[in-house]
Amino acid sequence: MPYKDVILVLDRMIQTSEVRMAGWLQTHVVENFSWHAKLCSLRVELPGFAFIAGQFVRLAVETAEGRMQRAYSLVNAPDDPQLDFLLTPVADGKVSPRLHALQPGDTVWVSQPATGFFTLSEVPDGKVLWLIGTGTGIGPYLSMLATAEPWRRFQRVVLVHGVRHAEDLVYPERIRQWQQQYPQQFHYQPVVTRENVTGALAARLPQLIQQNQLQAAAGANFDRHSQVMLCGNPDMIKAVRTELEQFGLQKNLRRTPGQITVEQYWA
Numbered sequence: 001m002p003y004k005d006v007i008l009v010l011d012r013m014i015q016t017s018e019v020r021m022a023g024w025l026q027t028h029v030v031e032n033f034s035w036h037a038k039l040c041s042l043r044v045e046l047p048g049f050a051f052i053a054g055q056f057v058r059l060a061v062e063t064a065e066g067r068m069q070r071a072y073s074l075v076n077a078p079d080d081p082q083l084d085f086l087l088t089p090v091a092d093g094k095v096s097p098r099l100h101a102l103q104p105g106d107t108v109w110v111s112q113p114a115t116g117f118f119t120l121s122e123v124p125d126g127k128v129l130w131l132i133g134t135g136t137g138i139g140p141y142l143s144m145l146a147t148a149e150p151w152r153r154f155q156r157v158v159l160v161h162g163v164r165h166a167e168d169l170v171y172p173e174r175i176r177q178w179q180q181q182y183p184q185q186f187h188y189q190p191v192v193t194r195e196n197v198t199g200a201l202a203a204r205l206p207q208l209i210q211q212n213q214l215q216a217a218a219g220a221n222f223d224r225h226s227q228v229m230l231c232g233n234p235d236m237i238k239a240v241r242t243e244l245e246q247f248g249l250q251k252n253l254r255r256t257p258g259q260i261t262v263e264q265y266w267a
């Protein structure tokens with residue numbers, strides 16, 4: 001290829017977002033909002049950061065062993081100038097306790113572009129959209145619900161948040177707004193396993209599904225018109241998937257579309 005054409009091709013590549021964007025953005029924490037001692041929302045300012053609701057980035061911090069990174073889902077709406085991450089410090093974890101300890105002004109690196117296929121564009125159409133998450137696994141759903149897509153595509157949207165304690169039920173104001181905005185279309189179902197909370201179910205998710213309690217509370221069934229997203233704890237995902245398969249639901253893959261789309265936070 002003549003030299004002039006090589007330059008042209010390189011120039012075009014640099015103009016494409018894939019080449020221009022790949023890498024790390026150095027930024028700083030603007031807020032570390034504490035829900036309680038073991039759960040926070042870490043906010044960093046990055047106006048114009050492009051992503052699809054449901055995607056994740058890697059957050060990195062400098063340590064004595066070098067820069068260390070882990071994946072975290074974006075909780076904010078795609079057009080929000082602040083990126084928001086819901087995170088828990090894992091006992092003996094290498095990165096999460098350091099992120100959890102960050103204070104406004106501290107440096108953090110954000111990978112770009114955002115990545116992942118746990119997005120509504122990967123979910124086939126259906127009547128009922130079930131968004132089931134445990135712990136910090138509610139995060140990607142909060143971002144999705146802040147977009148028009150779930151409300152436009154599904155007749156009913158059910159957000160199920162499984163936690164141990166009432167204090168883990170995060171972002172109540174935002175959820176209340178959707179309850180007010182979509183009273184017929186939206187159902188929020190907290191599930192709290194270690195204490196009794198008004199309005200919450202109080203057993204493990206697979207058991208609640210097996211005994212039809214989750215469906216009764218949500219006013220919706222699991223059938224071929226359902227699309228179910230599962231996010232968070234791998235044991236929950238495995239056990240709930242087994243229950244859903246009893247209703248004929250199958251894992252959703254690009255080559256074989258189904259009804260169960262998953263994002264597992266650890267192995």
Ligand SMILES: Cc1cc2nc3c(=O)[nH]c(=O)nc-3n(C[C@H](O)[C@H](O)[C@H](O)COP(=O)(O)OP(=O)(O)OC[C@H]3O[C@@H](n4cnc5c(N)ncnc54)[C@H](O)[C@@H]3O)c2cc1C
Binds near residue numbers: 074089090096136
């Ligand atoms: C796509 C994706 C998105 C993620 N999004 C989030 C998020 O939004 N918020 C968030 O807090 N975490 C999220 N995680 C988990 C996160 O990437 C880290 O694994 C977690 O913060 C632990 O990192 P660490 O370095 O402290 O622990 P490590 O030193 O890497 O590992 C400690 C051990 O803890 C286990 N572990 C990881 N996460 C948890 C957990 N939450 N509870 C119990 N055990 C755990 C791992 O299996 C590992 O064996 C996500 C993971 C993936 C793959």
